[in-house]
Amino acid sequence: MSEAWCATTGIVTSVTVTMSVVMVMHLTIDRFVAVRYPVRYRHFCTRGRMVGIIGVTWLGAIFFSIFPVLPGFGGYRFKKSVCLCLKQIGQERSGTFSNIYNALCVAFPMMMVVTFSCAMILELRRKSSVGKSNHARR
Numbered sequence: 001m002s003e004a005w006c007a008t009t010g011i012v013t014s015v016t017v018t019m020s021v022v023m024v025m026h027l028t029i030d031r032f033v034a035v036r037y038p039v040r041y042r043h044f045c046t047r048g049r050m051v052g053i054i055g056v057t058w059l060g061a062i063f064f065s066i067f068p069v070l071p072g073f074g075g076y077r078f079k080k081s082v083c084l085c086l087k088q089i090g091q092e093r094s095g096t097f098s099n100i101y102n103a104l105c106v107a108f109p110m111m112m113v114v115t116f117s118c119a120m121i122l123e124l125r126r127k128s129s130v131g132k133s134n135h136a137r138r
Contacts, residue, residue, distance in 0.1 A: 007069055010076030010085035014065035018105045022057050025109035032116040036123050064101050073097055 034041045069075055074088030087098060 003075075006078050006085040007076045010087065011065045011069070013084060014087070015061045018061035018064060019057060021106060021109045022061065023054075025112045026053055026057065028113045028116045028120075032120045032123070035120050035127075061105075064105055067097060 030045060033044050037044060067073060068087045076085040077088045078085050087101075
């Protein structure tokens with residue numbers, strides 16, 4: 001597999017994986033806001049804000065995916081074990097970059113998904129118990 005093709009497929013794969021993880025985080029936060037603040041939801045989540053969030057997410061995903069191609073950061077190499085072109089780790093700068101990428105684009109979004117999902121469940125339980133107590137009073 002040529003180096004240019006490997007870099008291209010590696011970048012595309014990295015962008016799509018990063019976008020998937022981060023967009024799940026954004027969707028979870030959006031749903032939490034809709035559940036927690038149903039009346040003010042349209043004020044918080046305007047079309048402009050959503051376009052801005054999606055745009056910044058795309059730019060971040062592209063940045064983190066193209067960065068390894070720069071000289072001194074390892075680039076992408078074909079891995080036979082997974083049949084994909086993945087970021088090459090091994091040099092000190094590429095190792096630091098990978099740690100930053102994993103923290104910002106994998107660990108943080110997943111932590112936010114878990115946190116906001118739990119908060120949403122608690123909020124739904126709270127609203128459910130409030131509804132039951134109001135119904136019992138009638």
